[in-house]
Amino acid sequence: xxxxxxxxxxxxxxxxxxxxxxxxxxxxxxxxxxxxxxxxxxxxxxxxxxxxxxxxxxxxxxxxxxxxxxxxxxxxxxxxxxxxxxxxxxxxxxxxxxxxxxxxxxxxxxxxxxxxxxxxxxxxxxxxxxxxxxxxxxxxxxxxxxxxxxxxxxxxxxxxxxxxxxxxxxxxxxxxxxxxxxxxxxxxxxxxxxxxxxxxxxxxxxxxxxxxxxxxx
Numbered sequence: 190x191x192x193x194x195x196x197x198x199x200x201x202x203x204x205x206x207x208x209x210x211x212x213x214x215x216x217x218x219x220x221x222x223x224x225x226x227x228x229x230x231x232x233x234x235x236x237x238x239x240x241x242x243x244x245x246x247x248x249x250x251x252x253x254x255x256x257x258x259x260x261x262x263x264x265x266x267x268x269x270x271x272x273x274x275x276x277x278x279x280x281x282x283x284x285x286x287x288x289x290x291x292x293x294x295x296x297x298x299x300x301x302x303x304x305x306x307x308x309x310x311x312x313x314x315x316x317x318x319x320x321x322x323x324x325x326x327x328x329x330x331x332x333x334x335x336x337x338x339x340x341x342x343x344x345x346x347x348x349x350x351x352x353x354x355x356x357x358x359x360x361x362x363x364x365x366x367x368x369x370x371x372x373x374x375x376x377x378x379x380x381x382x383x384x385x386x387x388x389x390x391x392x393x394x395x396x397x398x399x400x401x402x403x404x405x406x
Contacts, residue, residue: 195297195344195345195346195403196294196295196296197294197295197297197299197300197345197402198293198294199253199254199255199258199292199293199294201401201402202255202258202259202402203247203250203251203258204401204402205397205398205401205402206240206243206250206262207244207247207401208397208400208401209240209393209394209397210240210241210243210244212393212396212397213233213236213237213240213390213393214237214240214241216233216389216390216393217233217234217236217237218233219233219389220232220233220236220386220389220390221233221234221386223383223384223385223386223389224386226383227368227383227385227386228386229272231271231272232272232274232386232387232390233386235270235271235272235274235275236270236274236278236390238269238270238271239265239266239269239270239274239275239278240266242265242266242268242269243261243262243265243266246261246265249261250262254289254290254291254292254293255286255289255290255292255293255294255295256286256287256288256289256290256291256292257286257290258286259282259283259285259286259289259303260282260283260286262282262286263279263280263281263282263283263285263286264279264283266278266279266282267279267283273315273387274387274390276314277311277314277315277324277387280307280310280311280314281307281308281310281311282307283310284306284307284309284310285303285304285306285307287306288302288303288306289303297339297345297348298339300345300402301332301335301336301339301348304331304332304335305332305336307328308325308328308329308332311324311325311328312325312329317369320366320369321366321368321369322363322366322367322368322369322385322388323363323368323385323387323388324385324387324388324390324391325388326359326360326362326363326366326385326388327355327356327357327359327360327363327385327387327388327389327391327392327395328356328359328388328391329359330355330356330358330359331352331353331355331356331359331391331395332352333355334348334351334352334354334355335348335349335351335352337351338351338352344403345402345403346399346403349395349398349399349402349403350399352395352398352399353392353395353396353399356388356391356392356395356396357392359388359391359392360384360385360388360389360391360392361384363384363385363388364382364383364384365381365382366381366385367381368385
């Protein structure tokens, strides 16, 4: 008899966002340092400001269905995070909300759809592909790994572990690349040999998911 799939509850989604906010706070200086090498030196500061604003709305998120709470997260980020990060992460959560409206829990397949919709929104918004030295270099492989694992009926915790590993490899892959999108692209060859900050914050997103979405709370 096959095991029942683990579902992801609305409370767990809130816990994911909360854990991600904590990780961003912990890694704010690293993200800013990475961005100072090839960007505006504000990725850590902007992400921290945005997710602290999200945390301030935690009470408002409680009791909402998953789509509704993700939309609040999205709109908060869009209104408080400067630079490209606000638009891109806001787009991710806004697109994710569009396929989770009215749902109080998600099957692994529905959670995968959330990720895929978010990825598609970022690609459409930022026009980036793998190899452009952006967050897509971590996000796309992570979603692909999750898709493969869930398609093979592996438990969600294993799917997310594989997604984290794929995101980690994606982050490392950005180091030798020359940026072709975003502020870093202005540097040309000088953007090579630096780790992409957006890919790094994307890895933190999946690490946070792996820590909060695999057991009932």
